[in-house]
Amino acid sequence: MGVSERRAREREEMRSRILEAARNLFASEGYDAVTLRKVADCIEYCPATIYKYFADKDEMVRALCEEDIAAMMATFRPSMTKLNPLERLISFGGAYIEMGLEQPNHYRLMFMTPLLPPDDVLRAEKHADPDSDSYGLFRSVVQTCIDTGVFREELTDAELIAQTLWAGLHGVISLHIALGADPNVVWRPVRERAQYLHDLMLRGMLREGVEYPPRGIETESALTAM
Amino acid sequence: MGVSERRAREREEMRSRILEAARNLFASEGYDAVTLRKVADCIEYCPATIYKYFADKDEMVRALCEEDIAAMMATFRPSMTKLNPLERLISFGGAYIEMGLEQPNHYRLMFMTPLLPPDDVLRAEKHADPDSDSYGLFRSVVQTCIDTGVFREELTDAELIAQTLWAGLHGVISLHIALGADPNVVWRPVRERAQYLHDLMLRGMLREGVEYPPRGIETESALTAM
DNA sequence: CAGAATAGTAAACAGTGTTTATCATGTCAA
């Protein structure tokens, strides 16, 4: 009965071939540049064939995005064990920033584009997978910081803290992606702004007596990811 | 020679009629719902006519957005004179948050969508107009705060401060617009998060001894705008 | 070996933003 396994494998290979054809287009030119006809031409199949592997264009590009982002965040995981909770948090933020700046098209689709009303029950289960649930991982790091007394006494809501830190970094990244080329604003360097806001938020949250680690930690982990 | 004035006026009226037809569609259903054929049907003209008044769809919708956003921000201006610099800053932030939450489609187009390479020289001059340059106004409020000793001594760069505060608030708003309906995140109420991050940033910037004003100021000005 | 399931395709469908060629009309100088 090895035939069904082979079929599944061939199917997976075809799926990957489609995604790889779309990947270059998307990463370099964005969502609109990914045309089903272009992708089909690239792999020498007809456009309708793609619908045998993906429900629609959006599902295809989102699958590709999730793969790539999960892969980038995965390269960051090993360094987590070597650091203390606060360093882990800082390092995670740094990796997130680099990810957004290096893959703006990915970032734009995943974090700056509202997803259609799901009406699809399969999505919810898919995200339960901790590898692709970066937010869940981030929140658990925040929880660890709370448990080890990193934050001020009154800060007990991991969701609020995680969402606030996320929003801050997301603001710098997304504003840079959307308006970074706007000539009407004299932008300060985006990494400096990200660093400054990151520091500002964390210092405002730290319990008195907890020392803020020197910079360089998140830079190292970002370098290993490149 | 009143004929050319009348012509210009008629042209402006027609322009307004187009924009008003597009406004409802856009505000309630977003960019993609604004179809040139729908707009044309609505005003009982043919689609090609719109091109006599706007270069393309993007210019049309952006013109509409700028008008509406400038109008919302304008309702906020009068209250500025009554407040001290720090209160003004806080009030401005509050108005910005309300604007983003009340007009998500406007916000999305103007602050979450990269503008095409301008290659158009007219745009630069247009934005010199201080009424539509909300960022310039905001930065000037920041500068006043610097000049009156609101911020810590080392904070002397109005651009950096303005861009950082903007990024923070933008992060909360844009993340809410893009992923606020994501069932995989247990979101805390968006206004509370905006308030918290706003406070967090400002408190981290305040000079020692400067007291942080109580809440309620920005709520009042937001109410007058409704 | 018959039948079901699947991969793949050509062609069409229903939209989109945009351009072109053409017509009508109101303006203005000769």
Add this chain to the structure above:
DNA sequence: TTGACATGATAAACACTGTTTACTATTCTG
């Protein structure tokens, strides 16, 4: 007043989208 001209408006087409349908082969399976 008339002829030239600019302008507003249009019908029709263009060049694309994403997507669906009807129809082939091919391959596996009971």
